[in-house]
Amino acid sequence: MQGAIATGWGIAVPDKVLTNADLSARLDTTDEWITERTGIKERHIGGTTSGLAIEAGREALRRAGREASEIDLLVLATTTPDAIVPGTSATVQNGLGIAGGAMDLNAACSGFVYALVAAHGFILAGARRVLVIGAETLSRITDWDDRRLAVIVGDGAGALVLEATDGPGELLAWDLGADGSLRNLLYCEHGGYLFMDGKEIFRKAVRAVVESSLATLERAGLKPDDVDLFVPHQANARIISAAAARLGIPEDRCVVTIDRYGNTSSASIPLALADALDSGRLTAGSTVLMSGFGGGMTWASAVLRWGG
Numbered sequence: 001m002q003g004a005i006a007t008g009w010g011i012a013v014p015d016k017v018l019t020n021a022d023l024s025a026r027l028d029t030t031d032e033w034i035t036e037r038t039g040i041k042e043r044h045i046g047g048t049t050s051g052l053a054i055e056a057g058r059e060a061l062r063r064a065g066r067e068a069s070e071i072d073l074l075v076l077a078t079t080t081p082d083a084i085v086p087g088t089s090a091t092v093q094n095g096l097g098i099a100g101g102a103m104d105l106n107a108a109c110s111g112f113v114y115a116l117v118a119a120h121g122f123i124l125a126g127a128r129r130v131l132v133i134g135a136e137t138l139s140r141i142t143d144w145d146d147r148r149l150a151v152i153v154g155d156g157a158g159a160l161v162l163e164a165t166d167g168p169g170e171l172l173a174w175d176l177g178a179d180g181s182l183r184n185l186l187y188c189e190h191g192g193y194l195f196m197d198g199k200e201i202f203r204k205a206v207r208a209v210v211e212s213s214l215a216t217l218e219r220a221g222l223k224p225d226d227v228d229l230f231v232p233h234q235a236n237a238r239i240i241s242a243a244a245a246r247l248g249i250p251e252d253r254c255v256v257t258i259d260r261y262g263n264t265s266s267a268s269i270p271l272a273l274a275d276a277l278d279s280g281r282l283t284a285g286s287t288v289l290m291s292g293f294g295g296g297m298t299w300a301s302a303v304l305r306w307g308g
């Protein structure tokens with residue numbers, strides 16, 4: 001049976017770094033509050049979603065040793081597209097010189113895992129190589145006078161090249177979910193700013209990550225103890241700790257990058273994944289569990305045996 005494996009990865013973040021001290025200088029907040037309540041110390045701000053996606057995509061292609069002309073499809077997860085029309089993926093296709101198709105996918109902070117699962121499906125349907133990118137510029141839809149959101153958001157992008165393989169692929173199981181009755185917990189109307197009911201999302205997020213992760217592991221015939229590395233959406237360090245504790249996954253198996261990047265929505269999991277790959281924490285044969293949640297409300301988990 002044909003499966004898919006990741007052969008390259010890349011990230012991009014804007015040059016401009018905004019520290020907690022920078023935010024405290026203009027908002028009624030402190031480094032102490034932000035660090036204790038979120039785990040964030042700094043975030044990168046700026047650029048465009050397409051620009052960051054192109055940079056991350058180029059790096060992933062270089063690592064995979066592939067030309068853009070060899071890519072059959074680009075799936076771009078974003079909740080902050082450059083424009084309503086055209087899809088930002090088309091701009092990225094043009095910027096990279098991808099020969100195949102390009103589509104946007106919006107599942108908010110769950111977007112990257114949705115895109116990853118979709119990409120595996122396209123490979124089973126006959127695509128040979130799919131570029132999956134999560135890219136965001138949340139700073140553009142943030143009210144910088146709203147201290148509840150301004151301290152959380154960050155911009156960035158992460159990309160993976162997925163390739164068809166004749167051996168067993170790396171995706172062992174997945175779980176995708178949505179509950180649109182919860183739309184008012186996190187939304188941004190056209191032309192408006194992001195609104196978030198932080199407390200309620202926090203509660204729902206922990207439950208969603210735990211239930212979705214357990215469902216995914218069960219489908220793969222695995223237990224939390226089998227997970228070598230947990231790569232959760234980086235929304236709040238306290239959500240990651242609470243979910244990991246309930247799953248019984250020790251903290252030293254969790255990837256946490258929120259201190260450097262803030263909450264970058266659909267870019268957060270690929271940014272964390274790249275960090276684990278660059279530091280050698282994620283290697284061939286590792287069992288990696290990813291789990292995201294966010295506006296919609298949506299949630300998404302996938303368990304992979306890295307390298308197939």
Ligand code: UT7
Nearest residue numbers: 029033037109147148151198199201202205235236293294
């Ligand atoms: O990406 C996916 C979706 N998003 C999430 O998953 C985010 C989930 N939620 C969260 O991460 C947390 O709810 C926040 C970090 C957003 C907020 O933390 P919290 O511990 O839930 O704080 P809170 O909203 O309950 O506010 C506690 C207090 C309030 O003051 P009072 O009413 O107790 O006097 C807030 O006004 O903290 C105040 N506060 C702040 N103080 C200093 C809120 N924001 C700030 C701030 N600096 N930036």
